[in-house]
Amino acid sequence: MPLITRLVDRVSTLEEQLTQERAIWAVLEGRVNATAEQGDLAARLKTDVCSTTPKLGRIFQAQSPAGRYKYDLDEARHACAEQGASLASYHHLYEAWQDGLEYCACGWLSDGTARYPMQTARTGCGSRIGIITCSHTSSNAWCFRQLNIFYRPPAGERCAPCNQVLGVGTDEGLKSELDRMKIVVKQLSRKIADWLKDRVSSLEEQLAQERTIRTELEGRVDRLSAHVQNTTVQDELIGVNETDLCSTTPKLGRLFHVQSPAGHYTYDLDEARHACAEQGASLASYHHLYEAWQDGLERCACGWLSDGTARYPMQEDRLVLF
Template sequence: MLSKQLHPPIIVFSMVFILTFALSVSSPPMDTEKGRRKVVHVLEDESGAVIVQTAPGKVVTHRGGSITLPCRFHHEPDNTDPARIRIKWTKVTDALQFEDVFVALGKQQRVFGSYQGRVFLEQAGRGDASVIIQNVTLEDYGRYECEVTNDMEDDTGFVNLDLEGVVFPYYVREGRYKLNYHQAEDACKHQDAILASHAQLHKAWLDGLDWCNAGWLEDGSVQYPISHPRDQCGRKDTPAGVRNYGYRHKGDERYDAFCFTSKPNGKVYFLKRFKKVNYAEAVKACIRDGSAVAKVGQLYAAWKFQLLDRCEAGWLEDGSIRYPIVNPRSRCGGSQPGVRHLGFPDKKFRLYGVYCFCKNPEETTGGSKVTQSLKRSLPKWKSSNSTPMNITNVT
């Protein structure tokens, strides 16, 4: 008796399921697209889609230069009020961290932090969201995001800003492997440099950098470049390359540092004197000459950009003795170009020459370049996924 009462509902449910399935199979394919966010916006939202394009590759300049971060946007359909467009530039400082650079909503504009007075919209016509960065600093190096928002639609693109420069290994007077991450970061800054990125270290290795001691990089990893494998540097039978210890504890573990610097904002020169001096006398001699004792990063930059070549050892600001060689000769420390390092001698009793640094009276803004022209490299406009977003305050 009980089984007879259960049968009718089961039959009804089966008929409903079969009917529903048949309707779904027989529905036109276009109906299944109506639930997708992009189709809904295109058909029902008058603002239309926003499409952002940036130049592939990277843009390159040097410290003190000016550079354009290229970014263009397009609407589908193209009937949007320019006053409702928000343009925002941020710097990607980490995988999930962003630093505000610039934002504009119509005629309202705001520049943030250290970028104030240096960042401006290029304003090269309709659909141009490019910004110009003037007096580029070492800290400007990195990856930038260009975001364009129109009411409920937005899209983003990325631009990589690279600097012409030089990577150099650095350790302190106390010896090798004495720096935690934060100390390494400070040491590079004190020598007119920043911690190098992996890309910068890899490029330096391709250019021949060979260094057997591991050092911190800006991402918190510890690496070192080997061009000529040998047993004392991780075995002779291992291939050349950039050896990687991975990410290390920034506070507890200690290594050297790999620093990066770019074109100096002044000139490094060897101070000609009739006699050699100790460290204190070297400092006074540069001051009397209207300069200061050169930092390590400044000497490397002068070697790279000024082609400073001097076969005379001299004091630097950190108390080390170094000299730059562009054209190697046997009496000047070997067959390879580079900055020779003679260590950290006694500041009071050891006598050497001195390298001084004279700062430019005004910051330069020229000499920038773009590795790939935006007009030549941008492909034709094409759709990309976008995320709905309302325009809010200019922040």
């Protein structure tokens, strides 16, 4: 039946999602373990500091809120300072250009020139490749925000950029900073892993609920099929569709009893309809109540039905006083 098919598809989707979540979880656990085992991280980073750019950080362009090319040199310095940065040097821009930066907009540098980097010769952008100088009296600002990692090479070690730019701090300071970074990464990875564990547990619980519902509905369908086969109109129901089945037998769903917050037996018929609607339901029919009674329902409390009658189902003869 279509409903069972949808439930089977839903369970399959959840199982696939569970597999994906567990795969991500395993990758994160691996990253946590790898981070904890990287004892040579400090040595490798010291090598990187000496062999690549003179300063570790990020270069970016700032534009005035008043519009494009509105900063003079002092205003550009101030704009960068407001973002925890300083005016970039020509060397910063050159290194970024070597790494592939292209930006067709002039920006002030710390040497008082305004320039921009181009990787391709384009009309309107200087029509050439390289670090292009601007003749504007006002411009945007090239800012550089430095990463605070310091390293001083041992005596006799040739590392000119480090001596010039990172000539403060000690080996111990660098190791301390790297240790702190590893701890932060490990803690963050653990938090992500814990979140994923909770997510997997939630999905497993939802999957179990879906399977329970599917099992109950399959049993319900089996009982309905047996009921249809025992009727005298069996031949008329050959090829019946889902709509016909729902009009002949009760809808697949849950029948429940609602009581007014004001107390026992205080709903009139319209109020009862409204109370059901507030819970995303409708008044049950007599046939719904009859089917539930056949399945063993017993409730010694009257309730409105859609035909305007109030009834209740009993499995045993009991003296009832109203």
